[in-house]
Amino acid sequence: TPSRAGRSTEDLAAARARAFGGQELSYDRPLHLVSGKGVELRAADGRRYLDAYNNVPVLGHSHPAVVAAARAQLATLNTNSRYLQDAPVELAERLLGTVPERFDRVLLVNSGSEANDLAWRIARHATGSSGGIATEWAYHGVTEATYAFSPESWRDAGPPAHIRVVPPPPTDPAAVVDAARSLAGSGHGVAAMLVDGVFTSEGVLGPAHEWTRAAAAAVHDAGGLYVADEVQAGHGRTGLHLWSFAAGDVPADLVTLGKPMGNGYPVAAVIGPAALVDPFVRGTDYFSTFGGGTAACAVALAVLRTIDDENLVDRAAVVGSHLLGVLREVANDHPDLSAVRGWGLALAVDVVDPATGRPDADRAGRIVEGMRDRGVLIGRTGRDRATLKIRPPLVFDDDDVDQLATALAATCAELH
Numbered sequence: 001t002p003s004r005a006g007r008s009t010e011d012l013a014a015a016r017a018r019a020f021g022g023q024e025l026s027y028d029r030p031l032h033l034v035s036g037k038g039v040e041l042r043a044a045d046g047r048r049y050l051d052a053y054n055n056v057p058v059l060g061h062s063h064p065a066v067v068a069a070a071r072a073q074l075a076t077l078n079t080n081s082r083y084l085q086d087a088p089v090e091l092a093e094r095l096l097g098t099v100p101e102r103f104d105r106v107l108l109v110n111s112g113s114e115a116n117d118l119a120w121r122i123a124r125h126a127t128g129s130s131g132g133i134a135t136e137w138a139y140h141g142v143t144e145a146t147y148a149f150s151p152e153s154w155r156d157a158g159p160p161a162h163i164r165v166v167p168p169p170p171t172d173p174a175a176v177v178d179a180a181r182s183l184a185g186s187g188h189g190v191a192a193m194l195v196d197g198v199f200t201s202e203g204v205l206g207p208a209h210e211w212t213r214a215a216a217a218a219v220h221d222a223g224g225l226y227v228a229d230e231v232q233a234g235h236g237r238t239g240l241h242l243w244s245f246a247a248g249d250v251p252a253d254l255v256t257l258g259k260p261m262g263n264g265y266p267v268a269a270v271i272g273p274a275a276l277v278d279p280f281v282r283g284t285d286y287f288s289t290f291g292g293g294t295a296a297c298a299v300a301l302a303v304l305r306t307i308d309d310e311n312l313v314d315r316a317a318v319v320g321s322h323l324l325g326v327l328r329e330v331a332n333d334h335p336d337l338s339a340v341r342g343w344g345l346a347l348a349v350d351v352v353d354p355a356t357g358r359p360d361a362d363r364a365g366r367i368v369e370g371m372r373d374r375g376v377l378i379g380r381t382g383r384d385r386a387t388l389k390i391r392p393p394l395v396f397d398d399d400d401v402d403q404l405a406t407a408l409a410a411t412c413a414e415l416h
């Protein structure tokens with residue numbers, strides 16, 4: 001099957017390199033995709049791949065409810081939220097029905113980065129402070145403000161002057177108290193701490209609710225806001241609740257959503273209380289052209305409805321627990337797979353050098369490549385780049401679990 005442009009994979013890869021330079025492309029041999037349906041992606045060479053990596057299509061690729069909502073809305077009306085329209089209001093009402101009662105406002109934007117950037121601006125506006133706290137290997141976005149919260153991106157460059165980092169759980173959350181003290185000492189004070197509810201880039205460490213509650217308390221004591229970044233953890237991924245912070249009664253002040261919110265259509269949001277959001281909106285004349293666009297809202301509504309209709313949060317819990325058990329069995333047979341963690345369909349397997357027990361990035365990379373050769377897509381994460389990241393669409397089923405486990409066992413056996 002040729003791609004839409006009809007180019008060979010080799011020509012397309014060369015053209016991509018000319019246009020995009022060194023921008024990352026997954027896999028040693030590029031994966032040239034032409035279509036996707038459910039948990040399956042199809043490549044230009046006709047091969048099918050089980051998608052156990054992409055957390056954006058929570059409902060599965062090309063879900064008919066999403067396609068129908070986008071098609072109908074694009075064919076009818078798609079304009080900005082300064083006009084009175086049904087979809088943005090319905091979406092906001094529906095979202096507010098899923099979060100604790102203290103939240104009463106929704107700001108609609110286009111990406112997770114934009115949501116976090118906006119949360120940061122609201123926090124700065126509300127607190128008058130200019131300091132931020134992130135976890136050690138966090139990722140929160142591409143804008144200047146969110147890049148500052150993303151040690152995974154700045155790496156050796158070190159933090160900007162207004163940012164402190166703390167080790168992720170399981171560690172002593174007292175580090176947040178120290179970080180806040182340091183920011184007070186430097187004159188920044190604490191405007192906000194941003195926390196990814198599943199600590200994805202740290203190696204998928206799970207909701208860690210006790211830690212996050214303590215971190216939020218420390219931030220509050222310092223006069224700052226706690227931002228629950230649900231871009232990865234939200235929309236049912238953990239199998240606990242639509243939102244991971246809500247499952248653990250974490251006293252978040254602002255909540256940011258993205259990635260799965262449109263199942264691939266760009267749409268994101270900040271949810272907060274009127275007391276924080278209203279002064280910001282008034283004081284800054286807040287408006288976004290595409291944020292809250294009609295089609296984006298229609299799609300986001302279809303996603304929330306489908307998660308309910310297909311009972312995907314519970315399903316993530318059930319299938320995720322099956323997958324966790326099966327991954328543990330595979331790890332028992334392979335000394336290069338050490339810790340296995342999982343919450344719903346956010347799962348991780350640490351890869352080590354069996355001789356030393358140390359994290360082994362090279363081996364993890366070879367496992368990801370070997371899985372691809374066996375038709376299964378997973379990823380790699382963590383500071384050591386030695387943690388396998390398994391984050392399939394929430395419609396993953398038991399057969400998919402078996403296919404993944406068989407591929408992992410075969411890949412590891414081949415590496416020994």
Ligand code: PMP
Pocket residue numbers: 111112113114116139140141142196200229231232258259
């Ligand atoms: N927050 C988290 C936790 C993320 O994982 C990401 C994206 N990987 C973002 C924010 C940024 O979202 P986007 O790429 O949509 O800007």
